[in-house]
Amino acid sequence: xxxxxxxxxxxxxxxxxxxxxxxxxxxxxxxxxxxxxxxxxxxxxxxxxxxxxxxxxxxxxxxxxxxxxxxxxxxxxxxxxxxxxxxxxxxxxxxxxxxxxxxxxxxxxxxxxxxxxx
Amino acid sequence: xxxxxxxxxxxxxxxxxxxxxxxxxxxxxxxxxxxxxxxxxxxxxxxxxxxxxxxxxxxxxxxxxxxxxxxxxxxxxxxxxxxxxxxxxxxxxxxxxxxxxxxxxxxxxxxxxxxxxx
DNA sequence: TGTAGTGTTTAGTATATACTACACATATGG
DNA sequence: CCATATGTGTAGTATATACTAAACACTACA
Numbered sequence: 001x002x003x004x005x006x007x008x009x010x011x012x013x014x015x016x017x018x019x020x021x022x023x024x025x026x027x028x029x030x031x032x033x034x035x036x037x038x039x040x041x042x043x044x045x046x047x048x049x050x051x052x053x054x055x056x057x058x059x060x061x062x063x064x065x066x067x068x069x070x071x072x073x074x075x076x077x078x079x080x081x082x083x084x085x086x087x088x089x090x091x092x093x094x095x096x097x098x099x100x101x102x103x104x105x106x107x108x109x110x111x112x113x114x115x116x117x118x
Numbered sequence: 119x120x121x122x123x124x125x126x127x128x129x130x131x132x133x134x135x136x137x138x139x140x141x142x143x144x145x146x147x148x149x150x151x152x153x154x155x156x157x158x159x160x161x162x163x164x165x166x167x168x169x170x171x172x173x174x175x176x177x178x179x180x181x182x183x184x185x186x187x188x189x190x191x192x193x194x195x196x197x198x199x200x201x202x203x204x205x206x207x208x209x210x211x212x213x214x215x216x217x218x219x220x221x222x223x224x225x226x227x228x229x230x231x232x233x234x235x236x
Numbered sequence: 237t238g239t240a241g242t243g244t245t246t247a248g249t250a251t252a253t254a255c256t257a258c259a260c261a262t263a264t265g266g
Numbered sequence: 267c268c269a270t271a272t273g274t275g276t277a278g279t280a281t282a283t284a285c286t287a288a289a290c291a292c293t294a295c296a
Binding site for chain 1: 252255256257258
Binding site: 065067068070071074075076077079080081083084085086087088089090091092093094095096097098099101103106107109110112113114 | 208225
């Protein structure tokens with residue numbers, strides 16, 4: 001249980017809380033649709049991260065990138081998985097080949113894909 | 119339970135079996151490390167697909183692409199997930215942008231990534 | 237005719253996932 | 267002082283995952 005997810009969520013929440021009282025553990029939990037005790041344990045890494053749906057809801061409330069939160073939770077968004085599963089060979093090859101590429105190179109590929117007339 | 123996974127595995131096994139008697143359900147199950155009854159049910163789609171480890175072992179024995187088998191099982195290889203999770207924003211963007219690209223375009227990107235001097 | 241091998245049926249299990257429900261302790265403001 | 271809100275501790279739950287174990291029925295062949 002890396003607890004990294006919990007730490008991050010707690011930090012985000014406390015940042016939000018500095019500006020709005022709507023971000024107490026209890027209130028956030030309610031909006032997300034889980035019990036406060038559960039959120040408490042999750043934030044302290046005492047429980048493993050919640051489901052994808054709950055993480056997405058959490059991300060939305062906290063104005064965070066769902067993919068990042070999911071990553072911290074050791075997951076990959078199911079919609080991405082679905083895309084990959086439609087062309088497993090191609091995507092597997094592509095992703096594995098990009099594994100060790102430096103960040104700026106990946107950015108360049110992303111841009112090319114976005115702008116190119118594929 | 120799409121059963122597509124099971125159907126495919128059974129076909130692969132029967133193809134192999136036409137050439138070698140080592141591909142009876144029982145023998146394959148033994149090499150893979152599961153009970154024959156379980157493999158039987160999986161092949162007929164009566165049970166949901168097995169774990170990633172078991173699928174990989176199955177793929178190896180059947181000379182099939184693990185990524186393809188995993189895809190049929192509704193999964194994405196954990197090593198790919200790990201790569202994505204290291205740079206969730208970049209990969210998420212890239213994959214989503216490639217979602218609707220025609221096959222040949224994806225192939226081209228893969229080639230460029232492989233050959234380019236990124 | 238029996239025994240070896242085939243796939244299948246039925247019943248059950250251990251572990252993980254994703255939580256809930258309720259009670260408790262502390263602090264804070266009116 | 268007490269009502270309210272805060273976070274936390276303890277115990278328990280439903281469902282899914284990933285299987286095992288043992289027995290059954292059929293076929294082949296020696």
